[in-house]
Amino acid sequence: MVDTQPVEPTPASANERIAFLVDVDNTLVDNDSAKEEIDRKMRLVLGDVETERFWEVYETVRSETGRVAVPQALVEYLRDLPPGTDPAAALDQHMALADALIGVPYANYVYPGAIDSLARLRKVGRVAILTEGDPAFQATKVARAHLADAVEGYVFVCPDKSAYLREVAAIFPADRMVLVEDKARNIDLAREIFTDLGVPFSGIFVRQGKYAAATAPDWHGAELTVESIGELAGMTPEAIVAALRSSIAPNEA
Numbered sequence: 001m002v003d004t005q006p007v008e009p010t011p012a013s014a015n016e017r018i019a020f021l022v023d024v025d026n027t028l029v030d031n032d033s034a035k036e037e038i039d040r041k042m043r044l045v046l047g048d049v050e051t052e053r054f055w056e057v058y059e060t061v062r063s064e065t066g067r068v069a070v071p072q073a074l075v076e077y078l079r080d081l082p083p084g085t086d087p088a089a090a091l092d093q094h095m096a097l098a099d100a101l102i103g104v105p106y107a108n109y110v111y112p113g114a115i116d117s118l119a120r121l122r123k124v125g126r127v128a129i130l131t132e133g134d135p136a137f138q139a140t141k142v143a144r145a146h147l148a149d150a151v152e153g154y155v156f157v158c159p160d161k162s163a164y165l166r167e168v169a170a171i172f173p174a175d176r177m178v179l180v181e182d183k184a185r186n187i188d189l190a191r192e193i194f195t196d197l198g199v200p201f202s203g204i205f206v207r208q209g210k211y212a213a214a215t216a217p218d219w220h221g222a223e224l225t226v227e228s229i230g231e232l233a234g235m236t237p238e239a240i241v242a243a244l245r246s247s248i249a250p251n252e253a
């Protein structure tokens with residue numbers, strides 16, 4: 001006999017499919033400390049004056065492009081070597097400098113508990129890395145940090161996150177999108193974009209690194225704020241879901 005009783009629909013929230021988009025620099029990787037190692041190695045190769053010049057070029061490229069673009073900074077730095085630089089010495093310097101930039105053992109700079117936290121998030125939903133930067137350099141950095149395996153290889157590198165969230169949501173869809181970030185502004189931008197798309201959104205603000213420290217006190221806030229990425233590993237999946245569905249907690253910075 002066929003049961004004609006209408007089936008009570010399951011509330012969407014009970015089976016909500018959640019996707020986490022996790023940032024890399026200053027969220028999973030202690031980029032400030034990695035940069036200090038680069039600076040130390042560079043001073044041995046170039047000396048203080050030329051090292052300062054490299055960082056000036058790097059900051060100029062960053063302000064002109066709005067993002068960190070290491071290979072572009074290197075190209076522009078090498079274009080303006082001091083007059084009279086011996087070509088053989090310049091080549092040696094170039095190779096040592098490139099190695100200082102890309103040869104950093106990024107796996108040593110993954111924050112404590114970060115891999116466990118990614119595993120915990122995978123108990124709640126699907127997890128991808130979403131990171132900004134030069135496509136070649138940033139992808140290599142993520143690989144050298146051994147992060148891809150922790151997210152089943154779902155690594156999205158784009159020059160500008162906010163310009164690519166629609167594409168990311170299309171290829172990595174969910175009932176609720178979650179951005180895990182140290183930059184408060186990116187959480188605000190993502191909230192606007194996903195709200196426009198009609199996709200529920202939650203932010204996890206990771207209060208680590210220089211950008212988090214510089215967060216304006218009047219930003220919109222996040223559903224969940226942690227002081228370190230490793231804290232997520234100490235939360236149960238149920239507690240994470242409950243936090244994501246809560247209303248925005250104002251930033252206490």
Ligand SMILES: [Mg+2]
Pocket residue numbers: 023024025026027181182183
């Ligand atoms: Mg970041």
